[in-house]
Amino acid sequence: MSKFFRNNKLIVILCAIIVFIALIGVSLRSQSQSYVEQYVGDTVAFGQKAVSYPVHFITGSINNIFSNGDSKNQSNKIKQLEAENERLKSENKKYKKELDIEDISKFEPISSTVLSRNPDQWMNTLVINQGKKDGIKNNMAVMTSDGLVGRISKVNQFSSQVDLISTNTRANRLSVNIQHDDKNVFGLIDHYDSKTEELVISDINNKDSVKKGDKVVTSGLADQLPTGLYIGEVSKVENDEYGLSKEVRVKTGTDLADLSHVYVAKRNPNTVPDTESGEN
Structure with a gap:
């Protein structure tokens, strides 16, 4: 009898594994996320944040224990407080600046906090604390x-993943316009150079005039992002290895390596032109 139950238990386990693998396959083929995937994503995002707080608290407490009674450490504490004060002043200026955002004045900006960012995917993706319940949709611009x-x-439901413009995947090649004088030069971001911390636009026609300092904005073509969102400015222009076209390097306006607070540009239907009514 016990042998019968053991055999049945093995069959149940094998069936569960098969069903689990099948669900993974379906999820990979589908671009939309199921409720189960959304729940798991929310749980992981908030779990990472919940773990980080106790770690920082314990680390700070241990440092305080070893620093008590030491006059030198007291002096260091004062310096740390002064540094923290300067940091808060800097953040205050930054947030004041963010209250007057010209680039997304045509949208309803959704203020969001960065929840998590994996070290091995630091320049590729991050997770924010706003999701479907807050009106977030796929392909919305994050700024x-x-x-x-x-x-x-x-x-x-309560969190979202952001693919950064520095993500080196073919699916993430962003279409842009380089604003040279009164002309727009169209191009595609080919990749992100982590050594120079620059975006690289390749295959620019040699006949097109581009120079250092030209502004680079979204073109609004093919990638469902709005037109005219500022990306950065041209830092260098050079011929490719064959001399047949130009390679343009772009320094981003935002420090992509240091992000804690962002805005999601939610479309305001009252400000969307008829030609863009099909965009999200």
Whole structure:
């Protein structure tokens, strides 16, 4: 009898594994996320934040224990407080600046906090604390007051994943316009150079005039992002290795390596032109 139950238990486990693998396959083929995936995504995002707070608290407490009674450490504490005060002043100026955002004045900006960011995907993705319940949708632009950061790639109920403009994937090649005098030069961001911390636009026609300092904005073509969102400015222009076209390097307006607070550009239907009514 016990042997019978053991055999049945093995069959149940095997069936569960098969069903689990099948669900993973369905999820990979589908671009939209199921409620189960959204729940898991929200749980992981908030779990990472919940873990980080106790770690910082314990670390701070241990430092305080070892620093008590030491006059030198007391002096260091004063310096730390002064540094913290300067940091808060800097953040205050930054937030004041963000209250007057010109680039997304045509949208209803949704203020969001960065919940998590994996070290091995630091320049590729991050997770924010706003999701479907807050009106977030796929392909919405994500910005700071200094320019475009990326776009929404996955939406959970209470959190969302952002693909940064520095993500090196073919699917993430962003179409842009280089504003030279009164002309727009069209191009595609080919990749992000992590060594120079610049975006690289390749295959620019040699006949097109581009120079250092030209502004780079979204073109609004093919990638569902709005037109004219500021990305950065041209830092260098050079011929490709064959001399057949130009390679343009762009310094981003936003420091993509240091992000804690962003805005999601939610479309305001009253300000969307008829030609753009099909965009999200």
